[in-house]
Amino acid sequence: MASSQAPPPPSRTIALYQKDGTLHTHNTTISSISPLSTLAPETQALFKKSDKDADDNNNNNNTREYLVVVVSAETIFHAQGGGQPTDTGIMTISSPENENENENENAQVTEKPVFYVQSVRASPPSILHLGIFKGSPSSSSSSSSRFTPGVHVTQTIDVGPRLLHSRLHTAGHALSIAVMSLTQPSSSSSSSSSSSSSSKPAVVLPSDLKEGKASHFPSAASIEFHGLIPGTAKQAIQEAVDALIARDLAISIHFVDEAEALRRCGPVAEGVKGDVNAEGEGKGDVRLVEIEGAGAYPCGGTHVRTLKDVGRVVVKGIKRQKGVSKSHMFGIVRGLTLSMIEQGETYNA
Numbered sequence: 048m049a050s051s052q053a054p055p056p057p058s059r060t061i062a063l064y065q066k067d068g069t070l071h072t073h074n075t076t077i078s079s080i081s082p083l084s085t086l087a088p089e090t091q092a093l094f095k096k097s098d099k100d101a102d103d104n105n106n107n108n109n110t111r112e113y114l115v116v117v118v119s120a121e122t123i124f125h126a127q128g129g130g131q132p133t134d135t136g137i138m139t140i141s142s143p144e145n146e147n148e149n150e151n152e153n154a155q156v157t158e159k160p161v162f163y164v165q166s167v168r169a170s171p172p173s174i175l176h177l178g179i180f181k182g183s184p185s186s187s188s189s190s191s192s193r194f195t196p197g198v199h200v201t202q203t204i205d206v207g208p209r210l211l212h213s214r215l216h217t218a219g220h221a222l223s224i225a226v227m228s229l230t231q232p233s234s235s236s237s238s239s240s241s242s243s244s245s246s247k248p249a250v251v252l253p254s255d256l257k258e259g260k261a262s263h264f265p266s267a268a269s270i271e272f273h274g275l276i277p278g279t280a281k282q283a284i285q286e287a288v289d290a291l292i293a294r295d296l297a298i299s300i301h302f303v304d305e306a307e308a309l310r311r312c313g314p315v316a317e318g319v320k321g322d323v324n325a326e327g328e329g330k331g332d333v334r335l336v337e338i339e340g341a342g343a344y345p346c347g348g349t350h351v352r353t354l355k356d357v358g359r360v361v362v363k364g365i366k367r368q369k370g371v372s373k374s375h376m377f378g379i380v381r382g383l384t385l386s387m388i389e390q391g392e393t394y395n396a
């Protein structure tokens with residue numbers, strides 16, 4: 048798309064959250080800062096698509112004119128995408144701007160600006176942080192003027208939502224693996240009749256079932272499959288996912304070439320292109336998440352370290368709907384309930 052305005056040269060943001068999902072605070076530098084309203088329409092539109100995750104303030108007319116977009120050299124903020132919501136948090140200036148600040152404990156004059164990150168989107172090669180400065184409109188503009196390119200800032204994400212999103216996201220992969228495991232012939236009970244002290248469930252799902260889109264949003268966590276999943280499979284899916292979580296497998300991240308991605312992931316990696324934005328060092332690698340020994344997926348999101356960190360995944364239901372232009376049915380396994388046992392907390396997705 049041609050824009051009539053002269054766009055600033057896009058600066059690359061290294062997505063640190065894709066290398067190390069445990070970073071909750073990090074120092075980096077500002078690459079650019081722009082009022083949202085001055086950005087190209089297609090860039091502004093990135094933030095309009097789905098703001099259901101963000102604060103209502105985001106679209107509030109009273110604040111909208113003060114919304115600015117900050118680009119940094121690196122980021123630990125997850126950019127919304129791949130079914131996972133945006134991270135939120137703050138950025139503050141970390142380098143001493145002047146000598147006075149060090150000694151002046153109750154300095155009103157040099158109060159450091161706090162930039163509240165409300166919504167993050169990828170606009171390759173940049174990652175855009177939409178937000179607002181704390182304080183009055185006048186202080187907002189002076190804050191804004193201190194967030195200049197080259198300034199060192201400390202990023203801090205809201206850890207609670209990040210952890211929830213990582214759990215829901217990992218639960219999505221676990222659920223997908225569990226469902227697909229029910230399309231495979233069970234190795235133990237081959238022939239006739241009952242028996243079965245084996246914990247392996249029988250095949251209950253069609254062998255041509257394919258994994259589709261996933262949502263890891265708290266209110267809509269679900270995985271779509273192309274193919275028919277009967278409602279009666281719910282219990283078998285629940286047992287399969289319980290058994291998988293109980294194995295407490297480690298979750299790891301790998302950057303591999305496209306051929307290797309296909310080898311490790313199978314059909315879900317078909318057509319997946321190496322993403323130069325994924326890692327920032329220009330190898331064009333595909334980022335994979337691997338649940339040790341159980342399966343791997345091309346994925347740009349954040350995850351927990353082992354399956355036990357997910358908590359209990361509850362299969363809430365199976366919804367079936369016709370594909371738009373296909374005779375295929377979509378089986379949507381939806382609604383995960385996660386329980387963190389050690390905290391006695393139950394999250395109803």
Ligand SMILES: [Zn+2]
Binds near residue numbers: 217220336348
């Ligand atoms: Zn993932």
